[in-house]
Amino acid sequence: MSVPRFWRKIPQRYNLEGTHCEVCGRYFFPPRNLCPDCRRDGRIVGHTFEGVGTIVTYSVIRTASDQFSDLTPYVLAIVELKEGARMTAQVVVENPEEVFIGMPVKAVFRRLGTDGESGVISYGTKFVPA
Amino acid sequence: MVGIITYGTYIPRYRIKLEEIAKVWGDNAADIIGGLGVKEKSLPDMDEDSATIAVEAARNALLRRDIDRNAIGAIYVGSESHPYAVKPTAATVGAAIMATPVMTAADYEFACKAGTAAMQTCMGLVGSGMVKCGVAIGTDVAQGAPGDALEYTAAAGGCAMFIGDDNPIADINHTCSFTTDTPDFWRREGQAYPRHGGRFTGDPGYFKHVQGAARMMLEQMGTAPSDYDYAIFHQPNAKFPQRVAGMLGFTKEQIAPGLVVPRLGNTYSGASMIGLAATLDVAKPGDRIFVTSFGSGAGSDAFDITVTDRILDDAVFSRGAAPSVEELLADPIYVDYARYAKHKGKIMVQK
Numbered sequence: 302m303s304v305p306r307f308w309r310k311i312p313q314r315y316n317l318e319g320t321h322c323e324v325c326g327r328y329f330f331p332p333r334n335l336c337p338d339c340r341r342d343g344r345i346v347g348h349t350f351e352g353v354g355t356i357v358t359y360s361v362i363r364t365a366s367d368q369f370s371d372l373t374p375y376v377l378a379i380v381e382l383k384e385g386a387r388m389t390a391q392v393v394v395e396n397p398e399e400v401f402i403g404m405p406v407k408a409v410f411r412r413l414g415t416d417g418e419s420g421v422i423s424y425g426t427k428f429v430p431a
Numbered sequence: 432m433v434g435i436i437t438y439g440t441y442i443p444r445y446r447i448k449l450e451e452i453a454k455v456w457g458d459n460a461a462d463i464i465g466g467l468g469v470k471e472k473s474l475p476d477m478d479e480d481s482a483t484i485a486v487e488a489a490r491n492a493l494l495r496r497d498i499d500r501n502a503i504g505a506i507y508v509g510s511e512s513h514p515y516a517v518k519p520t521a522a523t524v525g526a527a528i529m530a531t532p533v534m535t536a537a538d539y540e541f542a543c544k545a546g547t548a549a550m551q552t553c554m555g556l557v558g559s560g561m562v563k564c565g566v567a568i569g570t571d572v573a574q575g576a577p578g579d580a581l582e583y584t585a586a587a588g589g590c591a592m593f594i595g596d597d598n599p600i601a602d603i604n605h606t607c608s609f610t611t612d613t614p615d616f617w618r619r620e621g622q623a624y625p626r627h628g629g630r631f632t633g634d635p636g637y638f639k640h641v642q643g644a645a646r647m648m649l650e651q652m653g654t655a656p657s658d659y660d661y662a663i664f665h666q667p668n669a670k671f672p673q674r675v676a677g678m679l680g681f682t683k684e685q686i687a688p689g690l691v692v693p694r695l696g697n698t699y700s701g702a703s704m705i706g707l708a709a710t711l712d713v714a715k716p717g718d719r720i721f722v723t724s725f726g727s728g729a730g731s732d733a734f735d736i737t738v739t740d741r742i743l744d745d746a747v748f749s750r751g752a753a754p755s756v757e758e759l760l761a762d763p764i765y766v767d768y769a770r771y772a773k774h775k776g777k778i779m780v781q782k
Contacts, residue, residue: 315527349529371773372477393476395444395764410486410527412478422514424482424523 302416307423314425317350317408319386330386352408353431354382361397368414376400380428391427405431433558434599434739435592437498439491439753440708441484442588442695445474446763447771449583455768456578463583468669472586472696474766474774475572481510482520484589484701485570486527491753492566492591493528502595503530504562507552508538509545509569509700510589511618511625524568535562542616543665544726545569546590546700551606551732553594564595571699576624577777584668586696588759590704600742601711601720604735605652609643616727627727633671636729641665641675644731645723649679652735656680660718663689663706665725667697681721688713694760707736709756716740 310331312318319330323344327336330350336343359378362369369375376392378400393411394400406428413423448471453460464470475484485508508521521536539545539552546569553565570589575581594603615636618625628636641664649655656662662681664672669692676686689706698705703724710720715738722734741747772778 311526316529393478410483410490411476412480412483422480422482424486424527427478 302414302423304421307421314413314423315410317352317382317426319348319350320345321348321384328382328384328386330382330388348384350382350384350386352382352426354380354406354428356392356400356402356404356406357381357387358402359392359400378428380406393427393429399430407431432599432602432604433554433594433596434602435711435736436564436595436597436599437492437496437593437748438591438708438711439488439493439495440588440590440705440756440759441487441491442705442756442759443473443475443479443484444762444764445476445774446471446765447474447768448765451768451771452583466670467583468673469584469693469696471694471763471765472584473588473698474771475587477774479572479587480514481512481570481572481589482514482523484572484587485510485520485524485568485591488568488570488589488591489524489528489566492593494753495750496593496748498564498593500528500530501533502563503528503566504534505553505556505565506530506534506536507549507565507567509541509547509549509567510538510571511540511542511545511699512572512574513538513540520570524566530566541730542726542728543667543697543699543702544724544730544732546704547722547724547732547734548726550592550594550734551608554603554606557594557596563597564593567592567594569700569702569704571701573697573699574618574624577772579624581625581627584692584697586698588695588698588705589701590708592704592707598741598747600739600748601714602737602739604737605648606732606734607644607647607651608730608732609640609647610730611640613640613727613729615729632727636727637665637667637671637725638675638678640729640731641723641725642678644733645675645679645721648721648723648733648735654735656685656721658719659685659721661688661710661714662686662721663703663710664723665703665731666690666692666706667702669693691756691760705756711738711742712750712755712757714738714742716742
């Protein structure tokens with residue numbers, strides 16, 4: 302990932318900064334500037350997600366690209382945040398067998414990857430069992 | 432008065448027992464464990480480093496007390512394992528706790544006492560009215576070369592102390608330092624692991640400086656060891672802090688809550704501060720705490736601290752909202768040396 306591309310998403314990756322439509326009550330992550338339901342009648346405001354949620358579904362990655370091969374086996378999950386928005390993230394567990402659908406999780410700050418030995422280090426949100 | 436307005440700690444869940452390290456290098460485990468007084472040490476997960484530990488520690492502090500992010504005017508992160516040689520860990524912490532951009536920030540390095548030096552800086556900024564709140568963090572994924580004596584204790588963990596004058600949970604009555612140019616431990620630019628002067632790190636290093644700062648504090652405050660309820664001394668192993676406590680006249684009971692090194696190892700820049708956090712975890716209003724850090728190279732920072740009523744005031748501070756040091760030490764995941772080597776990046780792989 303290019304440095305500018307990662308840098309632009311730091312608020313979302315570090316602190317789960319999304320948006321909320323005050324008219325219909327929907328929450329969006331990643332953030333939307335326009336509510337797809339309310340359209341021009343919607344009123345979008347910023348919202349920082351609390352970082353707690355449950356696992357909707359997940360996959361155990363045993364064969365990964367070079368950048369993530371050190372981490373295998375690891376769990377990639379769709380997490381439904383308490384406010385309702387869903388996101389894809391890694392769930393950090395010692396044993397993938399611990400993970401189940403409906404598992405409560407909370408956000409933690411971890412390294413997401415590095416651009417080789419000399420490149421930029423990307424940080425962001427992963428989840429652990431709550 | 433300037434003091435600690437909240438604090439937080441983070442310790443990774445992974446541990447390796449010293450027997451496992453001794454087995455690899457053919458050392459006598461009983462001698463090593465007996466000599467150091469350390470049974471096991473923490474290590475980071477594959478995706479943890481000094482920055483992620485610093486962020487988790489700071490966020491745990493904010494769980495205990497929701498500080499106005501606009502009030503945070505300074506963040507200093509002390510470590511000897513900053514992820515970057517050039518790019519501040521403190522800026523990453525600032526973004527991760529949403530304190531940027533109206534703040535100053537810098538990374539500190541003074542071996543194991545960079546975190547307490549950060550506390551002193553924040554005290555100065557708050558005391559002078561330059562900032563309302565300063566964040567001082569000591570964090571490390573400590574480095575020890577394979578087979579070196581340091582490998583038995585070099586651990587991972589960190590602690591964040593938020594310094595301010597708005598209803599502190601603990602007043603910092605005074606701080607003083609004792610510093611000399613002493614090459615007892617060092618790491619040259621570009622080197623992966625530190626080197627040290629072996630036994631030279633003892634008397635001319637640790638004991639001279641810890642005693643220098645501690646005695647200076649007692650003299651300047653006109654106090655005796657018996658005036659304090661608790662004491663924390665830098666803990667590179669369990670022997671040094673116990674010995675120096677005895678030399679200064681402190682009892683085993685006074686240092687017991689803060690002596691976490693037997694189950695944690697030496698978290699370098701985090702070590703003294705985690706000891707202080709473990710003591711704050713159990714302290715009552717009115718308790719007086721004596722702290723003396725030590726950083727090779729070499730220097731010590733001493734602090735005289737009095738716990739206030741606010742530590743139990745739920746309207747201001749919720750001690751149970753974040754994990755205590757004792758809770759962070761519970762439920763570890765033990766690994767063998769091979770897994771430890773992988774987590775610490777000690778296995779050479781094709782790149």
